[in-house]
Amino acid sequence: MRHYPPIADHGMIGDLQTAALVSSDGAIDWFCAPRFDSPSIFAALLDHDRGGSFRISAEHQDARITQLYLPDTAVLVTRFLTAEGVGEVVDFMPVDTPGTATDRHRIFRVMRVVRGSMRFTVECRPRFDYGRATHSLTLGESGRTALFTGPGIDVHLQSSAPLNADNGSDVRGAVTLQAGEFGAVVLTTSTGGGPPPAPLDAAAARSTWQATVRFWHQWLRTSRYRGRWRQTVNRSAITLKLLTYAPTGAPIAAATAGLPEQIGGERNWDYRYTWIRDASLSVKSLIDLGFSDEANSFRRWLAARVTAGATASGGPLQIMYRVDGDPRLSEEILDHLEGYRGSFPVRIGNGAADQLQLDIYGEAAFAIAQVGGVAETAGYEGWQAVVGVLDWLAGAWDQPDEGIWETRGGRQDFTYSRLMSWVAFDRGIRLAREYARPADLDRWTATRDAIFVQVMERGWSEKRRAFVQHYDTDVLDASLLLMPLVGFVAPRDPRWLATLDAIERELVSDSLVYRYDPAASPDGLRGAEGTFTLCTFHYVSALARAGRTDEARYAFEKMLTYANHVGLFAEEIGPTGEQLGNFPQAFTHLSLITAAMALDAALDKTEGLG
Known part of the structure; x- marks a missing residue:
């Protein structure tokens, strides 16, 4: 035993x-x-x-x-x-x-x-x-x-x-x-x-x-997916469904708490909560697959969070909540447990809940803006809440925050946070115009354009010929693989292709992708971590959209070999191919679905089927 x-x-x-x-x-x-x-x-x-x-x-x-x-x-x-x-x-x-x-x-x-x-x-x-x-x-x-x-x-x-x-x-x-x-x-x-x-x-x-x-x-049977990887996509869809709290429609990040990102290390977090980021990005995939009931249930949950008012971080949204919307996630250490294979401390709750992460407003707007999104929010009151969020963000976007990876090494001007702030205003403007809703469009448009220019001027490093993690570094960051997905840059924009090449040289190892180099960008925690599986699938999506279909398919098929015996993925892959971190992780299975659909579309076009 x-x-x-x-x-x-x-x-x-x-x-x-x-x-x-x-x-x-x-x-x-x-x-x-x-x-x-x-x-x-x-x-x-x-x-x-x-x-x-x-x-x-x-x-x-x-x-x-x-x-x-x-x-x-x-x-x-x-x-x-x-x-x-x-x-x-x-x-x-x-x-x-x-x-x-x-x-x-x-x-x-x-x-x-x-x-x-x-x-x-x-x-x-x-x-x-x-x-x-x-x-x-x-x-x-x-x-x-x-x-x-x-x-x-x-x-x-x-x-x-x-x-x-x-x-x-x-x-x-x-x-x-x-x-x-x-x-x-x-x-x-x-x-x-x-x-x-x-x-x-x-x-x-x-x-x-x-x-x-x-x-x-x-x-x-509701699924509309008829692509090349039907069994794999079906398993990921079932996994996302299993990780969703049906009474409220809120998906959790993973089923477990305290599983290590490095055996014996301290990066052991509680993932049994609903991240605005992860859940919001799932909406497009759910709708594309045909699961509109699940997508709309989460959007109603999200609308309730938007209308709830200010949070401990000072913004109108907290980065994560309990499945019933409770924002209290006090972190504590279970001293009496040794942790998986001695990986101590074991944490429950999550102290990152009060962090300022400005990107969540972009992901929330991305979710609300999917087909029928405005109609699925709380009517006029819901739209007024959306306006309140964007009006607040118009005065708050240009400040340092903790960033997508919830680092504990201090606030920075993270490029990804600016990227998603741009998304927030871009989608808000589209919604206001499409549905003829009242909004300060002049201010929103000026803010959107100011963010775009700032990212292009300060988030771009001529030295690296790439977009970088934050404005005071030359470190690369795999979160920026989402830039073409959200429409900030075209999939074959010269700057984006140069960034993709740089990420491939520095963060990709045998098709597996690291989030960033913690040695070059200290995150306030000891130890190392494995490659991030969701980043690998984002990399596949970016390759497919850039027209590099052979590379994308090879990376995707290779990544599937790291699934466990029943098709599940944890958060990370270690140096010898072992799965690390909380398990199974919803964001990973979401990004798998996104990659499969992007790759199917690219292959169909290449093969004359689309």
């Missing part, structure tokens, strides 16, 4: 309100309830001894293990293959009431044998509140149920396998199944009390499994 499986050695299941990671040897080692950002119940991924886990595996020590998703679903299958038999654990979370926040969530773990016989072992050892709280255990009279009672939350366990107390607070069990036989274990969390779950019934478990498969198949 491995104490810390590779970060990539997991699949994810979820019910659109929370999610669980399942390692390829059958352990759920990350699960929070009732929401993504709730305290953990299982967190062995951050501390094997103190975090808690829920494991079902073959008792056979020499079993070969494989893992896969049922096609086009979020139903995960872990297979155990031995000479004596082949068994499977099918993991899923039924999507019962996705649009209504609920305190009850269920994890189904169906055991079945398809050849021979197999003995499965069950081990459930919850550790509430990130392992900080104690709990009590009550075994049912039948020996097939258990109730774990923690602070403000109950965990009910129902099992086909007989259960026995282990160490006074955990349970273990085992069951032998023959070919064609089924067993099941269902874990139900509840924070509101109420009656216990209905008795476990194998037929009901199979029916719930089938209903979950139907849900995902029906949802994916």
